[in-house]
Every structure is written in structure tokens, then in C-alpha cells.
Amino acid sequence: MGFYLTVLGSGASMPTGHRSCSGQVVNVEGFKILIDAGEGVQNQIRRSHVKMQSIGTILISHLHGDHFFGLPGLISSMHLCGRTEPLDIYAPKGLDEVIDAIFRVSDTQLNFQLTIHTLAPETPQTIFENSKCRITSFPIYHSIETYGFVIAEQPKNSLSLKRDVCKKYTLANDDLLRVKQGADLTLPDGTVVPNSQLTQPPKPIRRYAYCCDTTYNENLIPAIKGVDLLCFDCTFDSKNTELALSKGHGTTVQAATLAKQAEVSQLLLTHFSARFKDITPLLDEAQAIFPNTIAATDLAVIDLQNLAQSND
Ligand SMILES: [Zn+2]
Numbered sequence: 001m002g003f004y005l006t007v008l009g010s011g012a013s014m015p016t017g018h019r020s021c022s023g024q025v026v027n028v029e030g031f032k033i034l035i036d037a038g039e040g041v042q043n044q045i046r047r048s049h050v051k052m053q054s055i056g057t058i059l060i061s062h063l064h065g066d067h068f069f070g071l072p073g074l075i076s077s078m079h080l081c082g083r084t085e086p087l088d089i090y091a092p093k094g095l096d097e098v099i100d101a102i103f104r105v106s107d108t109q110l111n112f113q114l115t116i117h118t119l120a121p122e123t124p125q126t127i128f129e130n131s132k133c134r135i136t137s138f139p140i141y142h143s144i145e146t147y148g149f150v151i152a153e154q155p156k157n158s159l160s161l162k163r164d165v166c167k168k169y170t171l172a173n174d175d176l177l178r179v180k181q182g183a184d185l186t187l188p189d190g191t192v193v194p195n196s197q198l199t200q201p202p203k204p205i206r207r208y209a210y211c212c213d214t215t216y217n218e219n220l221i222p223a224i225k226g227v228d229l230l231c232f233d234c235t236f237d238s239k240n241t242e243l244a245l246s247k248g249h250g251t252t253v254q255a256a257t258l259a260k261q262a263e264v265s266q267l268l269l270t271h272f273s274a275r276f277k278d279i280t281p282l283l284d285e286a287q288a289i290f291p292n293t294i295a296a297t298d299l300a301v302i303d304l305q306n307l308a309q310s311n312d
């Protein structure tokens with residue numbers, strides 16, 4: 001289970017031979033959230049370990065084509081493959097009109113309940129919550145209305161067991177429950193084992209922040225402060241700072257500077273312009289400011305437990 005993300009696409013604007021358009025699947029204890037759905041997202045899902053029908057909800061950051069042109073096809077395939085589970089999508093205003101028009105002219109009657117929620121620019125606001133995670137949205141700084149998201153695990157209220165100590169005793173399920181809630185353990189011979197010997201505090205919750213596409217802006221800091229992993233727009237290198245600003249995008253130096261200012265644990269660069277065939281120099285620029293930086297590659301799986309990246 002755990003908390004990890006699968007990069008479906010890490011390129012900007014249009015697909016290239018080695019980078020697809022934006023898309024990620026975040027898995028929080030088995031609940032899967034698709035963030036953005038650029039053209040080709042279905043193919044990338046099929047090439048990854050993610051099962052299309054297991055996607056629980058979808059977040060669309062903004063309505064540039066490289067972030068949602070794959071969505072109608074994905075919804076259609078979910079329908080054709082027999083989905084009956086309701087699907088909720090969170091997106092800026094206008095997506096509902098587009099989806100309605102496409103399914104009207106193609107005479108598509110979905111087998112499942114599709115609900116499109118319109119994001120509002122108040123910041124930050126909780127848009128979704130279940131037993132696994134809480135998702136907040138907040139406006140970011142692009143050329144059209146665009147949102148960032150923070151996905152946080154739900155707090156774990158019970159203590160976690162010290163397995164190596166607990167297995168010395170024969171514990172019934174009721175005993176385990178009481179110990180996890182903080183009770184001492186009384187053995188059959190009357191000996192009391194203090195709770196502190198059996199348990200440790202719950203692990204702190206992990207949080208993932210997604211900010212793509214956006215320029216650098218210090219107003220983002222409160223929303224992303226101290227997250228375990230920040231994914232940030234790195235369309236350009238530092239030589240193209242003016243160009244980045246004019247197009248509403250970020251650079252290596254800006255992403256790394258913001259990561260440092262926001263005191264995040266790790267930075268993930270993404271949305272690379274097709275002009276950069278080798279992004280090693282971009283990674284070097286960012287790591288010079290914020291060493292704990294990695295670069296997204298298509299189909300990479302990034303675990304928020306140990307923040308390692310592997311190819312799927
Ligand atoms: Zn984009």
C-alpha cells in the first residue's frame with residue numbers, strides 16, 4: 001500500500017518520443033488519484049502498473065490541452081470496460097461544458113455517475129476527503145486559471161506496535177486493540193507491561209504537493225510548507241527566466257529556491273520543454289541550490305516512504 005506516485009508524463013506542451021504530456025497517479029494506502037490527463041494518458045496508464053478502473057478520483061490543474069486532452073478518451077474507455085463506480089473530477093470551470101459537448105455529439109451514455117466539481121479560487125480549501133487522504137486545492141500562477149494540490153495522508157490516531165517486543169507475548173485481538181489505544185498489558189500472572197514498552201508514537205503524516213504549471217511566487221509557500229515531496233514546474237533552465245515568466249512557467253533555479261524557502265523534504269522537477277534532450281544540466285542547476293532534487297521521468301515510481309525513484 002504505502003504512499004507513492006507514478007509519473008505518467010513529464011513533458012511540456014506536446015508529447016515527444018520520450019516524454020508524454022502531464023499526468024501522475026498518486027496512491028495513498030491503495031486509494032488512487034489521477035492528477036492531470038494529457039493526451040496519451042490511457043497509453044501511459046496501460047504501460048504502468050496502474051489499473052485504469054482503480055482510479056478513485058481525478059484532479060485537473062487547468063484547461064491547457066497538455067493537461068486534459070486525454071481525459072474524454074479515458075472516461076470513454078472506463079465506460080467501455082464496464083465501470084459502474086461513480087467518478088468525481090475536480091477541475092477549473094469549463095471542463096463540464098467540454099465533457100458534456102463531447103459525449104453529446106458522440107451519443108455516449110455513461111454506465112457510471114460522473115460528477116465534475118468546479119474548483120474555486122479560495123486558498124487553500126479542502127476539496128476531497130476520505131479515510132485514506134485529504135486533498136486541498138489552491139490557485140497557482142500560470143497564464144490561465146490554474147490550481148495546485150496538496151494530498152495528505154489522514155492522521156493515524158492509534159499508536160503503532162513494536163512488533164519485536166509484542167511477539168514475546170501471546171496477545172488476543174482485544175489486547176492488541178487496547179494496547180494500540182494506549183493501555184498497559186496485564187499478563188495472566190498479573191505482571192503489568194507498560195504501554196511505552198509495547199508501542200511507539202504514530203508516524204507523522206506524509207504530504208505531497210503538485211504545482212504545475214506555474215511561475216515562481218512566494219505566495220505559494222504557506223500552502224506547500226514542509227511537504228515531504230514538492231512537484232514543481234521546470235519547463236526551462238535559468239537562461240530562459242524571462243521566457244518562463246512570459247509563458248507562466250518555472251525554471252530550475254526558481255523551483256529549487258521555492259523548495260528551499262518552503263522547507264520541503266524533496267523536490268521533483270517536471271514539465272520539461274522538448275528543447276531539452278538531456279535534462280542533466282537542469283538537474284545540476286537545481287541541485288546546486290536544493291540538493292535533494294530529482295527529475296521526473298515517464299513511468300518512474302516515487303515512494304514517499306523512502307523517497308527513492310525507480311523505473312516501473
Ligand atoms: Zn502544461
Ligand SMILES: [Zn+2]
Nearest residue numbers: 062064142213
Ligand atoms: Zn499550462
